[in-house]
Structures are given as C-alpha cells and as structure tokens.
Amino acid sequence: MDIPHIWHGPFGQFIGSASDATDADVVVLGAPFDSTTCFRPGTRLGPKEIRYYSYNLEEYSIEQDRELEEGFFYDAGDLELPFGSAARSLDMIEEAIASILEAKKIPVVLGGEHLVSGGVARGIARYYPDAVILHIDAHYDLRVDYMGEELSHATALNVCRNALQIGAEEEPVRHVQMGIRSGPKSEAMFARQYIPQLFPETVDKLREEIQSLAKTWEGKKVYCTFDIDAIDPAYAPGTGTPEAGGLSSRQALELMRLLPEYFDLVAVDLVETNPTLDNSGITCSLVAKMLRELLIAMQK
Numbered sequence: 001m002d003i004p005h006i007w008h009g010p011f012g013q014f015i016g017s018a019s020d021a022t023d024a025d026v027v028v029l030g031a032p033f034d035s036t037t038c039f040r041p042g043t044r045l046g047p048k049e050i051r052y053y054s055y056n057l058e059e060y061s062i063e064q065d066r067e068l069e070e071g072f073f074y075d076a077g078d079l080e081l082p083f084g085s086a087a088r089s090l091d092m093i094e095e096a097i098a099s100i101l102e103a104k105k106i107p108v109v110l111g112g113e114h115l116v117s118g119g120v121a122r123g124i125a126r127y128y129p130d131a132v133i134l135h136i137d138a139h140y141d142l143r144v145d146y147m148g149e150e151l152s153h154a155t156a157l158n159v160c161r162n163a164l165q166i167g168a169e170e171e172p173v174r175h176v177q178m179g180i181r182s183g184p185k186s187e188a189m190f191a192r193q194y195i196p197q198l199f200p201e202t203v204d205k206l207r208e209e210i211q212s213l214a215k216t217w218e219g220k221k222v223y224c225t226f227d228i229d230a231i232d233p234a235y236a237p238g239t240g241t242p243e244a245g246g247l248s249s250r251q252a253l254e255l256m257r258l259l260p261e262y263f264d265l266v267a268v269d270l271v272e273t274n275p276t277l278d279n280s281g282i283t284c285s286l287v288a289k290m291l292r293e294l295l296i297a298m299q300k
C-alpha cells in the first residue's frame, strides 16, 4: 500500500502498531498542521506527543476485557505538511485519506488543528459521497469564513459539509453535533434549525443518544470528527480554545467504545490536542487512551 508523504519522526509509533500496512484494517495517521488557529497555537505537536503518552498505556483494556491484536492497525507516521499553506495541506491530507480508503482500510487521523478535517472529508467524499458526520466539539465551526479566510479552524465543519455536499435542509439529517457550547448567535440559530444538538449529561445518557442516532443512520457510512475541546478543560486543558462546561473524560472514553459498535465508521479524527498547554500530560494521556479504546473496539 502506497501512502504518500509519510514521515516517521523520532517518537516511534503508537503502542501495538503493526510494522507495515499490508494486513492492517486501520491506518493511524498524524496531520500535524497548525496554521489558522485563532487563539493559542501548538497543535502541530499533537500527534507525536499522543504517541509518546501511549507508551504509558497497557495494550489491554480492563473496561473492554480485550487487548490490541497484533497487526490490527498500522501507525503510518505524520504527513509532511507545508505549515504556511492551508490549501496544499488539505490537498495532501485528502490524497492520503483517499489512498487509505482505496486500500479498503479505515483512516484514524490525529491532529493538528480542526481544519485538517476538511481534507479528511474531501478524501471520504471521493469514495463515500453520502457519508454522514458525527461532530463532537465545543464550537459549531460553521462559519463560511473567518477573518476573510474560507480555510480556517473556525470554518472546519463548513469545509466538511461542502466536501460531502450536506445542505441546510437535509432529510434525513447528515450532520449531528455533540457538546457544542460556544458560537455567535448566527451559528446557533442555524444549528438549532438544521443540525440536531446532543449534549448528554451522563455516560448512560450518552449511550442512549448514540443508540438512537444509530437507528437514524442505519446503513450509512459515518465519519466522526472529535475536537478535544468538546471535553471539559478540567479533563482536557491542553487545547487552544478551552470552553468550560464540557463532556467528561469518562464520556469521551465511552464514546470511543460505542462508535464502532453502533456505526459503520468510514473515518475518525481526534483533533486540536495542544501539548504546549497540557499540564502534566493530562490531555495527551486522555487522547492516547481514547485512541487505544477506539482501536480495540474497532477489532471485529
């Protein structure tokens, strides 16, 4: 399998990675792009630090009573992205995602800022144009432009919606948001009208809402894009635009276990982890565990 532009940094691979992609069902890929971040930059360092913190994890999950099976996933390293160019970076991410989907594997992308999801969605659109989006975030990210730029981490979901040609009055709905608690009134008004808003208070409620959504989306290919700032900054302070009042780490971990159980996943990304703001590795250790739980749950 030929994935372009892959760079293996000095930080190794995520724990349990296969040594090559040939027999892997899932390809983990770093997209260390950080160029349009509006408040506190640093997410380009996310993928390598998440890998580093994975070495503190066991390959066995007590919660799932399963461990990472040998050869199930391949950590392909980081894309070498041109930091100054959002357009070219998105093109390269799109190509990489397309090559993974072409090989009938599922990409799991580590950001990087949320704009990288635009490239992921464009890659998905080439093979699965009818895919739906489960979007977990503190922010709507629906702006058409931000400070005049159409490619921005504040417009990420607008870029994704355009890629998958998701219109306002789509029926059945193809974009659902969870955890949103910040945005201008204009975005809130649009979202309330056209994008179902989930905000489960507990782990049990989360399970109920996912079960219900799975019925709505039966037969659909599901792309899950997870902005780490959806999680409360008490649990995940290492992110550029923290917003109080978010999901708990237990909810985030449980969601990772539920996704493969209830949805036909086409791609997942975990974005906006910023190690430079992460006291004592709180966020990176959480994201590493989220990824481990997700990968174990994806094993058939």
Ligand SMILES: [Mn+2]
Pocket (backbone or CB within 6 Å): 137, 138, 139, 227, 229, 230, 241, 272
């Ligand atoms: Mn966000």
